[in-house]
Structures are given as C-alpha cells and as structure tokens.
Amino acid sequence: MAQTTTGTGTGPGTGTLLSGRNVKLDSFLKRNTERAVYERIRASEPCVVVSDTVNKVYMHVVLSDERVYLAEYPPRTLTEAVSFRRVRDIELVNDLPEFLSAKDRKRCQHIRILYVLEKPARKKGRDWLSREKGEGLPLVAELSRRLGRRPTTTHPSEGYPAERSLSQLMREELQPVLKPIRSASCPNPETLGLVRVPRPPTQSASLYSWSSSPTSPPSPPSPSEQNPTTLQRSQVPRTIGSTLSRLLRRDRASGGEEEREAELHLYAVSQTSRLYLHLQSSWNSFIIRSTLLLDPLYRQRCSASCDSSAATVGRDRTAHLFAQLISELLQDGIGVESSYLLLQELKTAAHRDVTLRRIFWKSAEVCVFLVQTLEESLHGCQSLSGVHTADQLLLSALIVQTLAVMFRETEVEAARINLLSAKRGALASRMLLALICDPQLRTPDRTSPIDSELQVLLSEYLDSACSLLFELLLLGHETSRCPSADSFLSVGWILRVLQPHPHLLSFVGYQAQQVALVLSDLQESVLAPAQSVLLFQRCRLLLACLQYNNQLAQHLRSHFGEEFRYVVKLSRAEEKLPPQHPISRPTLRLLELVLTLTLRR
Known part of the structure; x- marks a missing residue:
C-alpha cells in the first residue's frame, strides 16, 4: 500500500460523481479529498480485496484516472493501492474463490492487477522495512495473529473458513488496515505503514518499469545520453548492435536493481460488475496520456490540465x-x-x-x-x-x-x-x-x-x-x-x-501497411511519443478486425501475411519502442497477438 490520501474537501457547487452508487462513500470522498482528486474519480465498487497487506477484506475500490484507491466498508480512510504508472497487467482470472459461499463464488469476477513495487528510499542506519516509531514486521505479525490470518499475495484457504457469504465478510470486526494521515472522524498526522512481503518475480516479469510521472515527464535525452548503439549504428553490425541496444535498454529500465512485483486481487461479487472495464479503460487512458506528455509540444498544450489550479475552475x-x-x-x-x-x-x-x-x-x-x-x-x-x-x-x-x-x-x-x-x-x-x-x-484526370x-x-x-x-x-x-x-x-x-x-478494406489495409512500415528497416530511428501511441492504436484496430470480423481477418491474412512474417519482428519493435514510453510494453503485447493471428493458417 502507498500512503493514505486525504484532503481539505471540495468547495460548494461540486457535482456528485458517484450518484446512484453509494451515497455514503461519495459524501466521504467529497469531504476528505482535494477537489482535483475528487473530480478525477471515475467509478467505485465494493470488492473483496487480497493484497500484500490486506487479506480477504470487503472494501470500496475507488478508481481515478491515475490510481486505484481502497476505502473501508463503511468508509473511514482512503488509501492509494496502486498507481497506473506501476501497473504491468490487468486481467480477469477464471476461477472459483473457495473463501466465498457457493452463491457468491459463481457470480464473482476475479480481477488481478500485476504491478511493480516502489523502490524503497535509502535511509542511513535504518532498515527500510521499519518505521520511525518501531512499527513494522512485529506489528504485521501481531495484526495477523489477532485476525488469525497470514499476509499473502496469493489466495490460500488454509486456516481460513472455506465458505463465507458476502454479508459475513461485511459484518466482520476487522482492525483498520491503514491509519490515515487525516480522517474525517479522527485527525491524526501519523501513518501506519504495513510492510509488504517480498515476492520473487514471476515468469511474466518485465525488465522495464515506468519511471516517469504523467504530470512531470522527463525531458528528452541529450545526444550524449542517447543509446550509443543508435549513434553508431552504421559502425556496428546489426546483430551485435541489436543485442547491445536491448542490453543497454534493459539495464536502464531496471536501474541496476532487480524489480519486485506484487499483485492486487479484487473480487467483484456481481455478474454485471463493470470494474474490470473501468480499470482497463483508465489504464489505457493513462498510458496514452503519460506517453504523449513526454512530447514537449503536447505537454505545453496540456499544461493547464497538469496545473492543480485548473481544478479550481x-x-x-x-x-x-x-x-x-x-x-x-x-x-x-x-x-x-x-x-x-x-x-x-x-x-x-x-x-x-x-x-x-x-x-x-x-x-x-x-x-x-x-x-x-x-x-x-x-x-x-x-x-x-x-x-x-x-x-x-x-x-x-x-x-x-x-x-x-x-x-x-x-x-x-x-x-x-x-x-x-x-x-x-x-x-x-x-x-x-x-x-x-x-x-x-x-486526381481529376487520373494522370496528373x-x-x-x-x-x-x-x-x-x-x-x-x-x-x-x-x-x-x-x-x-x-x-x-x-x-x-x-x-x-x-x-x-x-x-x-x-x-x-x-473503402473499408483499403482503409484497414493502409493501417496495416503503416504498422509494417514503422517497424521496418526503412526507418532507423526510435519512435516519438505520438508515433508510439499511434502504433498502439493501430495494433488494437488490427486485433479487433482479426478477432471479430471474418472478412477483415481473411483480408489481412491474405494481403499482409507474408509482409508481417518477414518484416514485422518483435525484436525490432523492442528497439523502436523506447522503454521510457509507458505505452511500449502494452504495445509489444498487442503486436505479438496481431502477429499470431495474422500468421495463422
């Protein structure tokens, strides 16, 4: 969990964003968040939450365009669970959670969010796992002992009732998961930091993490800071240059330290839940916007939206x-x-x-x-x-x-x-x-x-x-x-x-040609932010055509199969997509799917 988010409240005249959902939660959010935070909230749903620090607790999941927050049920604090800049993947898991009753188990939607943990700040003479007042592992152990549970990132049922209804989860008397910096009922400037249990990286772990915030993207590298392989491409054989490029990118992405991943599991006990869709949509919006903000011109155009004073309008x-x-x-x-x-x-x-x-x-x-x-x-x-x-x-x-x-x-x-x-x-x-x-x-005469x-x-x-x-x-x-x-x-x-x-077939064919062109050897330079976003969007368009329309799928396979087989390479795409672009990793996943479906006979 990240730090608790509280605020000074919103001013009069602010509309209710969560009308029809939960009046008590919306009232709490309006009182205890800054206007800039409240105005960016997209949706909320009650879920059973499992994470490194929360084990099967019924909570409100509050979604903004940059972060996922958690609030108790009923709401007393608002805590940041994960920022979208740290998210690696959001997926639906097809399982039947054993800790839910049979009725709730069948209608449950299990959402898994894989993200990269924040790197701990280095402090002299003190273990990063401990806090200033000595709170840390002993407190976690005591809390786990009192609750009779084991903090974990998976979902074991050992030592826990096999079946419980949602109403039972809601009625349970649980200790506060996190103490806020300031809550509505009891202001308190101190924070209780529950400790994450370190997790080994999974097989899907990436060597790339997002190090830039959408509101303060890094400036483009100077020529002296650019990839030496790019600067000397004409002097280095392509195979060696590609290998060196990937290794250098990999080293910069990891920052010289092994990244640690964590998982946030959300169990929405409703067959009509839209939480997964809202999460995917918010994540898509975030990676597009944060990538475009790496472009100085785009950042200047949107400067007002990045200024907190804009929220006062x-x-x-x-x-x-x-x-x-x-x-x-x-x-x-x-x-x-x-x-x-x-x-x-x-x-x-x-x-x-x-x-x-x-x-x-x-x-x-x-x-x-x-x-x-x-x-x-x-x-x-x-x-x-x-x-x-x-x-x-x-x-x-x-x-x-x-x-x-x-x-x-x-x-x-x-x-x-x-x-x-x-x-x-x-x-x-x-x-x-x-x-x-x-x-x-x-042209008018077809010959000009x-x-x-x-x-x-x-x-x-x-x-x-x-x-x-x-x-x-x-x-x-x-x-x-x-x-x-x-x-x-x-x-x-x-x-x-x-x-x-x-003109549909020729329009879709043009988009496929542009994917092949931008990833071909004809263009040596890495992609600019807007080009990376456009490649992502084109891959989503082609994937939809391949998955949902037989005529378009057949057209793409027959007219672009060979071109995609010999021109579009994932290794080449890795070189073209800069690791500092938040959209690069999702684009590579989409491109892999497009290649798989296009080359299918």
Whole structure:
C-alpha cells in the first residue's frame, strides 16, 4: 500500500460523481479529498480485496484516472493501492474463490492487477522495512495473529473458513488496515505503514518499469545520453548492435536493481460488475496520456490540465464558456475559416479540461453538428469531383481529432452512451461511416502527378481517423463484456456497420501497411511519443478486425501475411519502442497477438 490520501474537501457547487452508487462513500470522498482528486474519480465498487497487506477484506475500490484507491466498508480512510504508472497487467482470472459461499463464488469476477513495487528510499542506519516509531514486521505479525490470518499475495484457504457469504465478510470486526494521515472522524498526522512481503518475480516479469510521472515527464535525452548503439549504428553490425541496444535498454529500465512485483486481487461479487472495464479503460487512458506528455509540444498544450489550479475552475463557469463557443460555432452562415478556428479552440480547451469533455456529451446538437460537418467536408464535395482539397482535409482532420479528444476519460458518462446508442445507434453509425475514406489520392484526370502536400494532409487525416476508430472500439469492448438489452454497440456491431463501406478494406489495409512500415528497416530511428501511441492504436484496430470480423481477418491474412512474417519482428519493435514510453510494453503485447493471428493458417 502507498500512503493514505486525504484532503481539505471540495468547495460548494461540486457535482456528485458517484450518484446512484453509494451515497455514503461519495459524501466521504467529497469531504476528505482535494477537489482535483475528487473530480478525477471515475467509478467505485465494493470488492473483496487480497493484497500484500490486506487479506480477504470487503472494501470500496475507488478508481481515478491515475490510481486505484481502497476505502473501508463503511468508509473511514482512503488509501492509494496502486498507481497506473506501476501497473504491468490487468486481467480477469477464471476461477472459483473457495473463501466465498457457493452463491457468491459463481457470480464473482476475479480481477488481478500485476504491478511493480516502489523502490524503497535509502535511509542511513535504518532498515527500510521499519518505521520511525518501531512499527513494522512485529506489528504485521501481531495484526495477523489477532485476525488469525497470514499476509499473502496469493489466495490460500488454509486456516481460513472455506465458505463465507458476502454479508459475513461485511459484518466482520476487522482492525483498520491503514491509519490515515487525516480522517474525517479522527485527525491524526501519523501513518501506519504495513510492510509488504517480498515476492520473487514471476515468469511474466518485465525488465522495464515506468519511471516517469504523467504530470512531470522527463525531458528528452541529450545526444550524449542517447543509446550509443543508435549513434553508431552504421559502425556496428546489426546483430551485435541489436543485442547491445536491448542490453543497454534493459539495464536502464531496471536501474541496476532487480524489480519486485506484487499483485492486487479484487473480487467483484456481481455478474454485471463493470470494474474490470473501468480499470482497463483508465489504464489505457493513462498510458496514452503519460506517453504523449513526454512530447514537449503536447505537454505545453496540456499544461493547464497538469496545473492543480485548473481544478479550481468551476463546472458552471466551464459550462458557460462552452455554451458561448458552441453558439458561435452553430450560427448560420459561418465560414470554413471561422469554423476551423472555433473548432481549434474547442479541441484545445477539451485537451485541458475533462469537465468540458463531460459537458460535451450532454449536448446532442454539438456532436451531430460535428458528424454532419465531417460528412459534408470529407465526402460531400468529393463525390462531385472525386478529389480532396486541402481545406477539406484540414477541417476533416480537426473534426476527427476533436471527437477523439471528447472520448478521453469520459467512459463513465451516462450521457455519452445514451447519445451514441439512441435510435439504435444512428449517430454512432453516421460517425463510423463518415470517418472512413479512400487512402489513395485521386486526381481529376487520373494522370496528373499527386500533390505532395495533399498526400501529407491525407496521411494526417488517416492517422486521426484511426485514433477515433480506436476510441469507438474501446466503447465496443466495454459493451461486448457487459451485454444488456439496451447495449448493442459491441465491437462486432461496429465492424458490421463499417463492412458495406466501399473503402473499408483499403482503409484497414493502409493501417496495416503503416504498422509494417514503422517497424521496418526503412526507418532507423526510435519512435516519438505520438508515433508510439499511434502504433498502439493501430495494433488494437488490427486485433479487433482479426478477432471479430471474418472478412477483415481473411483480408489481412491474405494481403499482409507474408509482409508481417518477414518484416514485422518483435525484436525490432523492442528497439523502436523506447522503454521510457509507458505505452511500449502494452504495445509489444498487442503486436505479438496481431502477429499470431495474422500468421495463422
């Protein structure tokens, strides 16, 4: 467990983010967290928790866009369990927990979070396992003795009742797991630090850990600090250079010390639990954003969102400014240039303020306007002449980028799914069909040379379209795992909507070609943050095509099987993806799956 998080409370006028879930928990969070923390909370669910310091305790799992917190049941403290920058993997485990009753066992969703432990700070003359007041292992032993349990990272049933119902877990009188720095009922500046039991690395252990925080990413290395293999690639044989590169990257990633992994197990006793989906979505958002923040230009653009003072802007003020901007955008007779400038302002503001993104989905008029403008700009005029113009491509790319930003960190907004699923997904269908276009430029007489500027603009649009389609597929994955009568926007549904599009195969083929190109020997340099994110998104798109649509899967295997077999190599991808990019490791896992399915006969 990390340190306990408390705060000074939020000011008046703050909305209730967890309405309909748990009023007592939401009230506690509003009183005891900073506004900046409370505003970033996405979801909460009660779960049975097993970790290094907690053994089968019924607790609230509170999820923000950067961390997983735990609170007692009923809530008395809020404790950081794990930061997403330390997470290696989040998976569902197919098992039947023996410590639950037969009824709860069958409907339980077991979530396993594998993460890297924080490296202990070095202190002179003192063991890192002990605390200033002598608390440490003796306290853990005493607590374990009183509870009759053994701290562990696995889930043994030895010495523990084999079957208990959820109500029994909730009624048990347990000692406080962690004492807060300050709680609502009893302020106390001291912290009780329960000790982690060291775990040997598992077979899936990685040599890479995330060492950078999303709010303070490291600056790019100077030429003297870069990989010497990269600087002298022309002087070193490729095989030796690749080996040296991997060894150097591995050594820097581990920091010269062996990393220790830990596991957090969450047992959501509900067949309709969405906690796993929220965890996956939050983790995806985190690794994308923290990777992009390694780019100085992107970091400057989002500087306001990284500043805690930005959280002091009230929701009412944001809504007022949003309404003003939209009224100008929707006025009659507005020109293309004015529309472009207003959309650029909207996109920049959305980058910086998650509240604006939430407000966006509450107004169907704005989203419909963007989709309609995209249809007219990208396909309307093109259908007459068969030719794109620079203005069309610029405006279309900006619309798609703006929509993609609006999807970020708004997964728990009910207004979003309600808007996209209304009238059997009419708006979602229009958005999907509008963003697909022919990746080949056409000239009026079919013989003139292709304009290089237009080719660049088209490539930028296709990159943006992939990012938006990635966001829609994430929405589809959520629906696919939690089917209900009202939720039909699954991945399969998305691909079925796109299947009749005349340019779908060439669009997907273009994305596959870009994966092969960026990992080929034609590009020697490592990937920039935005390139790493785009590679991750393209791999997710290709994986969805291979898993959920037979026609697209067959197309990829028949047209790109040989290219992927001989050009796309995991070892080459390891060299291209910098270890300091949080998205690198998940991208390698996705790429391995894509290769496996593409090369399958």
